[in-house]
Amino acid sequence: MNRKVLFGLALLLAPLLLIAFYFGRPYLQKKRIARLEAQAQKLLAAGELIDAELALRKALELDAADPELHFQLGRVLEKEGVLDQARDQYLEAGKAKKIPDALYAAGIMAFKLSDQAEAERIFRENLRSWPEHVPTLYQLGWMAGRKGKCGEAVPYFEKIITVAPAEAEAYNNLGYCYYTLDQLEPARDMFKKALELKPDFESAKKSLETVEQDLAAPASEQPGSTAEPPSPR
Numbered sequence: 001m002n003r004k005v006l007f008g009l010a011l012l013l014a015p016l017l018l019i020a021f022y023f024g025r026p027y028l029q030k031k032r033i034a035r036l037e038a039q040a041q042k043l044l045a046a047g048e049l050i051d052a053e054l055a056l057r058k059a060l061e062l063d064a065a066d067p068e069l070h071f072q073l074g075r076v077l078e079k080e081g082v083l084d085q086a087r088d089q090y091l092e093a094g095k096a097k098k099i100p101d102a103l104y105a106a107g108i109m110a111f112k113l114s115d116q117a118e119a120e121r122i123f124r125e126n127l128r129s130w131p132e133h134v135p136t137l138y139q140l141g142w143m144a145g146r147k148g149k150c151g152e153a154v155p156y157f158e159k160i161i162t163v164a165p166a167e168a169e170a171y172n173n174l175g176y177c178y179y180t181l182d183q184l185e186p187a188r189d190m191f192k193k194a195l196e197l198k199p200d201f202e203s204a205k206k207s208l209e210t211v212e213q214d215l216a217a218p219a220s221e222q223p224g225s226t227a228e229p230p231s232p233r
Contacts, residue, residue: 033059037069044076052076067096074105083109091122100130107139116143132163141173150177168198175204179211187211 036059043052056073063069074089087109094102103126110119120143126136141156157174160167175190191208194201 029062033062033066033069036062037072040072040076044079049076049080053080065096067093067098067102071099071102071105074102078105078109083113087113094126097129100126100133101135102126103129104133104136104139107136111139119143132159134160134164134167137163138170141170145173145177148180150180153177154181166197168194168201168204171197172201172204172207175207175211179207184211184215188215 036055040052040055040059043049043055053073053076056069056076060066060069060073070089070093074086074093077083077086077089080086087106090102090106090109093099094106103122107119107122107126110116110122120140123136123140123143126133127140130136137156137160141153141160144150144153144156154174154177157170157177160170161174164170171190171194175187175194178184178187178190188208188211191204191211194204195208198204
C-alpha cells in the first residue's frame, strides 16, 4: 500500500476517531465514577471511612455536580463526626432537588451543631420542594411544639397523619398539641389512635389517662397540661 493511500486512509479515519473519542469519553467517565462509587460503598461497609471519603472525592473530581455523590460523601463525613462538612455536602446535594433526604439531613446536621434557626430554615426549604416529606414535617412540628407553639405544630402533624396514617408518634404528638390548646376531645381521639397503632406506647397511654380524667372532671377543676410533650423522632 503506497503512501498516498495510507495518507488518504488516515485523513478518513481521523475524524471518525475524534468522534468516537468525543462521544466515548462521557461513557468511560461514568464507568470510572461507578467504580469509585462501588468502591466507596464497600469501604464504608467495612468501616474504612477515610478511604471511602477519598474514593468519593475522586469521583467528584470527575463530576462535581452529581448530587448523589455529594449525598454519599455527606453520609461518610457524618459517620466521621465532621458535621459541618457533612452539612455542606448535604446542602450541595439538595441543590439539584432530586434527593428529598438531602436537605433533611443538612437540617439534622445544623441541629446537631446547635444552630436551630438554620436547621428550621433548611427544613422549611426542603418542605417547599417536598411538601409530603414526613421526616421534615415531623421535625418542624417537633421544633414548634418544643418552643410551646403548638398552634404552629398542629398543621405539620395533621399533614403527617394524612400522608402516613400509620405513624403512631404523629397521632401522639398531635394529641399533645390539641391538649395544650384545650381541645380535649380531639386530643383523646389522637391518643387512642396512637395506642391503636402501637399498644405499648407508654407516653400515649399516660396522656390518654390524663385527658380522660380532665374530661370527667368539672371544668373548674381541670388541671393544666400534664400530657406528655412531643417526642423527638
